Amino acid sequence: ERNVELEPCRNKGRIVVLVPLPLQGHMTPMLQLGTILYSKGFTIVVAHSEFRPPNPLNHPEFIFQPLSDNLSGYDAFFMNLLNLISDINAKCRAPLEKYIVQLMQDQKLQHGNEVACIIYDGLLHFVDSVATCVKIPSIVLRPSPAICMHSYHHILQLHAQNLIPFPESRLEEPVPELHPLRFKDLPYPITCEIPERLLDFLASSIDIRSSLAIIWNMADILEHPALSALQQHYKVPFFPIGPFHKMAAATSTSFLEEDRSCIAWLDKQASNSVLYISLGSIACVDEKEMSETAWGLANSGIPFLWVVRSDSVNEKQHWHFPEGFKALVGERGLIVKWAPQKEVLAHRAVGGFWSHCGWNSTFESICEGVPMICRPHFGDQLINARYLTYVWKVGLNIENVLDRESMETTIRRLMLGIEGKEMRKRMLDIKEKLEAGMLKGGSAYESLNDLTEFITSFLA
Numbered sequence: 001e002r003n004v005e006l007e008p009c010r011n012k013g014r015i016v017v018l019v020p021l022p023l024q025g026h027m028t029p030m031l032q033l034g035t036i037l038y039s040k041g042f043t044i045v046v047a048h049s050e051f052r053p054p055n056p057l058n059h060p061e062f063i064f065q066p067l068s069d070n071l072s073g074y075d076a077f078f079m080n081l082l083n084l085i086s087d088i089n090a091k092c093r094a095p096l097e098k099y100i101v102q103l104m105q106d107q108k109l110q111h112g113n114e115v116a117c118i119i120y121d122g123l124l125h126f127v128d129s130v131a132t133c134v135k136i137p138s139i140v141l142r143p144s145p146a147i148c149m150h151s152y153h154h155i156l157q158l159h160a161q162n163l164i165p166f167p168e169s170r171l172e173e174p175v176p177e178l179h180p181l182r183f184k185d186l187p188y189p190i191t192c193e194i195p196e197r198l199l200d201f202l203a204s205s206i207d208i209r210s211s212l213a214i215i216w217n218m219a220d221i222l223e224h225p226a227l228s229a230l231q232q233h234y235k236v237p238f239f240p241i242g243p244f245h246k247m248a249a250a251t252s253t254s255f256l257e258e259d260r261s262c263i264a265w266l267d268k269q270a271s272n273s274v275l276y277i278s279l280g281s282i283a284c285v286d287e288k289e290m291s292e293t294a295w296g297l298a299n300s301g302i303p304f305l306w307v308v309r310s311d312s313v314n315e316k317q318h319w320h321f322p323e324g325f326k327a328l329v330g331e332r333g334l335i336v337k338w339a340p341q342k343e344v345l346a347h348r349a350v351g352g353f354w355s356h357c358g359w360n361s362t363f364e365s366i367c368e369g370v371p372m373i374c375r376p377h378f379g380d381q382l383i384n385a386r387y388l389t390y391v392w393k394v395g396l397n398i399e400n401v402l403d404r405e406s407m408e409t410t411i412r413r414l415m416l417g418i419e420g421k422e423m424r425k426r427m428l429d430i431k432e433k434l435e436a437g438m439l440k441g442g443s444a445y446e447s448l449n450d451l452t453e454f455i456t457s458f459l460a
């Protein structure tokens with residue numbers, strides 16, 4: 001019989017240092033992982049960039065340590081993000097090393113506590129070099145699916161074989177060994193030369209260096225084949241312990257303030273009647289797509305809750321809601337700058353989710369049994385959309401140019417049609433399987449116990 005659940009107190013004084021990337025879709029799963037490990041008795045230290053820090057008030061149980069970084073002026077545009085990631089890797093190395101050395105000395109002297117390991121976002125490779133220097137084990141956190149890592153390998157292979165630029169005419173073909181992906185689903189465009197910076201980014205993000213394991217915000221039942229194939233390659237233990245947000249007690253992890261007025265509005269709506277629209281924290285669209293979205297929503301006749309961030313429309317554009325839109329929609333639509341998304345998706349009134357398919361949003365929607373309209377922008381979003389529409393069959397895709405007519409039709413298909421009903425049923429089946437995985441004997445539950453033992457063994 002397996003040796004399940006460790007006594008939380010057994011880990012008291014064992015410190016786990018978390019190093020998150022200050023982007024919403026990465027910060028959230030790292031803090032959730034902290035909450036999960038805290039519940040297993042570990043002391044949690046979050047060593048974070050000064051730039052976009054997490055809010056310590058939301059996690060009084062953690063110790064927060066800012067790393068001075070002299071970073072500022074970054075926005076959400078993609079190439080800018082590559083600069084941000086590379087700057088953090090360069091500038092946070094020395095402060096992290098200094099802090100860990102100090103922490104190890106202080107803890108030993110004062111409490112007999114010890115640093116068990118450092119867990120870092122897979123894009124922050126500097127952490128592994130610090131961990132090696134101070135001789136502390138390190139573990140990588142991957143906040144997106146395993147197939148995404150496979151696809152990075154594949155893009156680099158295509159590049160090495162001189163197959164990029166890849167012909168446009170072959171984009172619909174399946175990628176060998178990456179079923180069910182087509183070339184067009186690969187996370188970055190391959191029909192033009194890939195900038196050196198992006199190649200470096202891909203190479204660096206698939207390299208786990210001397211890290212001893214990978215933790216996934218993923219459930220084995222969702223992508224068992226991809227996880228096992230990847231495990232053959234990396235040869236370190238994998239811990240797929242997702243969905244994190246269901247394994248951890250709910251706490252806000254948002255950088256932006258959540259507008260909770262939408263919950264009272266949802267309370268007044270009929271069950272499964274509302275379409276929720278959000279493109280996560282980074283994706284943005286041009287003025288035309290934004291206006292078409294507004295008209296598509298207005299013309300669909302469906303109640304909607306729409307998240308429009310202050311930077312939802314591309315740089316240097318000043319977008320205003322089209323004239324007549326708000327009058328036409330009236331009480332039927334609510335627009336907020338940032339929503340308490342997990343609560344929104346769990347609300348009985350929400351019947352569909354129009355999403356950019358970031359992994360957190362995708363997982364949150366699956367966990368609440370809410371079918372989706374998929375409008376991926378970049379990176380793993382394309383892969384997630386392929387899985388949602390083709391493998392799990394719980395989402396409708398809009399692959400071409402978005403106009404108000406196609407939008408209206410798609411919304412009505414999802415919210416009113418038989419297809420939408422069937423998708424909701426399939427979503428609920430997956431939700432049940434995920435819930436079973438979190439119970440004693442289930443895969444996430446067991447994997448979490450294995451992870452706890454693994455970390456504990458470093459100090460045995």
Ligand code: UDX
Pocket residue numbers: 023024025026028143144254278279280281282283307337338339340341342357358359360361362364379380381
């Ligand atoms: C990014 C990438 O785009 C994504 O593909 C990758 O998997 C993780 O990093 P992001 O684009 O922000 O993240 O999307 P997503 O992964 O969906 O994360 C967004 C998070 O913000 C979710 O946890 C969601 O609940 C939250 N959110 C979003 C809110 O709390 N309120 C909102 O109004 C919108």
